[in-house]
Amino acid sequence: MLHKTNGIVLRTVKYGDTSLIVSIFTELFGLQSYIVNGVRSSKPKAARGNLFQPGNILELVVYHQEIKNLQRISEFKLGFIFNSLHFNIVKNTVALYMIELLQKTLKEPEQHLELYYFAENALKVLDTAEMPIAANLPLFFTLKVGEYLGFKLNGRFSEYTPYLDLQEGHYIDLPPHHIHHLDPIGSELTDAISQCTDAAQLGNIAMNKERRRKLLYAYLEFFRLHLPEFVEMQSPPILHDILDA
Template sequence: MTHKTKGIVLRTIKYGETSLVVTIFTELFGVQTYMVNGVRSAKKTGAKASYLQPAAILDLIVYHGEHKPMQRIKEFSWAFLYQNVLSDVIKNSIASYMVELLFKCLKQPETNTDLFNFCEEALVELDSCSKKVAANFPLFFALHLTHFFGFRMEDNYSSGNNFIDLQEGIFTDHQPVHPHFIQGERAQLTSQLLKVMQPHELEEFNLNHITRRQLLLDYQDYYALHIPEFGQMKTLMVLHEVL
């Protein structure tokens, strides 16, 4: 039986001479793995394979069987045609970071329409936003993605509560006894970023690359404390370079 669904490509691995194994976060079935045959043949390499790169937003017609480790795609086409994300080095690096972060968090193939809508809207916003907004976009996405996985930070910052306990996800008035905390300016900026509801508001943040870099490392630490086997993000080093 076939189903129509949207999907965001998370990872693509070459298989054999002509096929791909593609991990896609679908609107209907959550994260799924698909075998796509013949897509890398000489006649199709320049066209169909380009649809299946990370961050692509697709309309899909898929075969779906419950509890199968790998599904199949009947048809796929663009659901949204990017103008910049797949061609601009900076925006592509940011999208790659967003997709890797999402991939590391998605552990079970369960439907989460709200999460899908958030990620789709974020990628569409990234495509058309200004350079300044784009530079702050990874911080916004990393902080707000936590909401969908149940460990969003509680924004109770004040001049007294100026430490973030990353193990507990709260602001506190004393330095935690463990090394996983944020303090001072970075804690205040995190509180301000938590208040951002729409990406265009990121235009108001005047951050230098050193502060952005440290915040992204802080947030990676936060995810590693709350997502089992999270590890290190491969795209973070690239992001540090381009930003």
């Protein structure tokens, strides 16, 4: 049966001489793998295979059968045309971080509508964002992905609760008896980031490159504490080098 759905390309692997196997986070079916034939030959039609670049948002018509691990695509085209994301090295690196985080956290082929809409919008925002919005977007994106996956930070930073306990996921009055917590500065910044309702607000949150780096690694540790299958990511060191952040 054919279905229309949007999807975000996460990963592309060459298959055979002319085909691709593509991992796509779809609006309707969550994470899915598709085989796409005939898009790597010398024929002009094969140039359409370039549309399966990680981060691209596609409009798809797909065959879907619950019992299959590998689905097929009937039709595909760009659902959104990026102006700078694929050409600006900073934005492209931020996008690759976002895509890798989705790859590492989405394991089951189940619908995540709110997360899908958030991720699609975040990529569109990144395309037009300026610094420091782009530099702070990975922090915001990471916290929000965790929230949509079910481990939201509870409480608020205040003079009475100045420490964020990452193991328990809430703000507390004194440092806990373990290493998985943020100091008052990091806790206050995290609260400010998590309270943003619009990406433009990220531009008002000032921090130096070392603080931004430490926060991102702390958030990824938060993921490891709450997602046992979460494995180390490759993109953060590259992200920090490119952002100088």
